[in-house]
Amino acid sequence: MIKVSSIKQHMYCPLKLYHQIHLDSKENKDYQLAIEIKKLKIDVQDLIQKNMRKVKKEMTISEIECMLSENIDQYIKGTVQSIKTMNLGLESSQINEIIENAYFSIKMTSLKTKQAMTILDKNAFEVIDMFFPNSMYSYLIKDKGLDIIGICDKIEINDGRYYPILLKSGTPPLKGVWDQDAIELAAYALLIEEEFATDVYVGFVDYEKIGDRRPVVMDVDLRKSYFNIIREVKEIIENKKKPDVKKSPKKCEKCEYKDICLKN
Numbered sequence: 188m189i190k191v192s193s194i195k196q197h198m199y200c201p202l203k204l205y206h207q208i209h210l211d212s213k214e215n216k217d218y219q220l221a222i223e224i225k226k227l228k229i230d231v232q233d234l235i236q237k238n239m240r241k242v243k244k245e246m247t248i249s250e251i252e253c254m255l256s257e258n259i260d261q262y263i264k265g266t267v268q269s270i271k272t273m274n275l276g277l278e279s280s281q282i283n284e285i286i287e288n289a290y291f292s293i294k295m296t297s298l299k300t301k302q303a304m305t306i307l308d309k310n311a312f313e314v315i316d317m318f319f320p321n322s323m324y325s326y327l328i329k330d331k332g333l334d335i336i337g338i339c340d341k342i343e344i345n346d347g348r349y350y351p352i353l354l355k356s357g358t359p360p361l362k363g364v365w366d367q368d369a370i371e372l373a374a375y376a377l378l379i380e381e382e383f384a385t386d387v388y389v390g391f392v393d394y395e396k397i398g399d400r401r402p403v404v405m406d407v408d409l410r411k412s413y414f415n416i417i418r419e420v421k422e423i424i425e426n427k428k429k430p431d432v433k434k435s436p437k438k439c440e441k442c443e444y445k446d447i448c449l450k451n
Contacts, residue, residue: 208423
């Protein structure tokens with residue numbers, strides 16, 4: 188089965204996907220590390236949600252932040268240490284990013300919670316569903332017919348509708364979402380439709396760095412683009428077709444396969 192992560196890698200650079208699949212096994216380590224980081228971020232959100240139930244309407248924003256932060260530091264440090272023992276190549280910059288995103292989320296949640304409690308005159312546990320709807324996290328989903336497998340960061344369920352959610356820590360575009368994020372959402376939308384016998388009309392990308400959720404409509408054009416991409420990915424993985432790509436100094440300079448590409 189083709190991993191959704193392979194589709195994402197193809198969108199970034201088809202040649203890099205080719206090298207990862209046919210030259211070494213580094214992809215598996217990268218994939219596992221990405222899963223562990225996602226699990227950590229989701230666990231942090233769960234902790235924030237649990238802490239939120241203890242927040243009272245008379246609390247100041249500073250007190251709310253303090254309450255939402257309870258046990259976060261210890262959990263991140265403990266989990267990071269566990270990931271390090273797996274020798275997956277976790278870097279200091281990734282750890283710092285996880286911590287920064289966690290506390291940015293806490294600040295944003297504190298402000299929104301205080302505003303909701305003030306307007307509705309209720310304690311946090313009475314408005315928690317406004318911020319944390321019924322969801323499934325890190326949901327492994329696969330379909331033999333589609334020949335695709337992946338772990339969706341989050342699936343929100345509201346009034347019987349299923350919404351795939353991506354959690355992204357990178358910098359978003361000025362408007363909309365990155366093409367690779369839209370294609371990734373399309374993959375999960377199709378998997379959800381098969382898994383739950385439902386229709387998915389829209390998904391969302393949560394750009395954590397700016398605390399912004401952006402919608403992606405699952406229209407015909409996006410679905411067509413997805414199937415075009417998946418055909419190209421299959422050619423690379425199954426038929427070992429080496430893709431032609433335009434060199435990009437910005438991307439190539441950071442790539443571990445740049446020497447191979449330059450040699451060829």
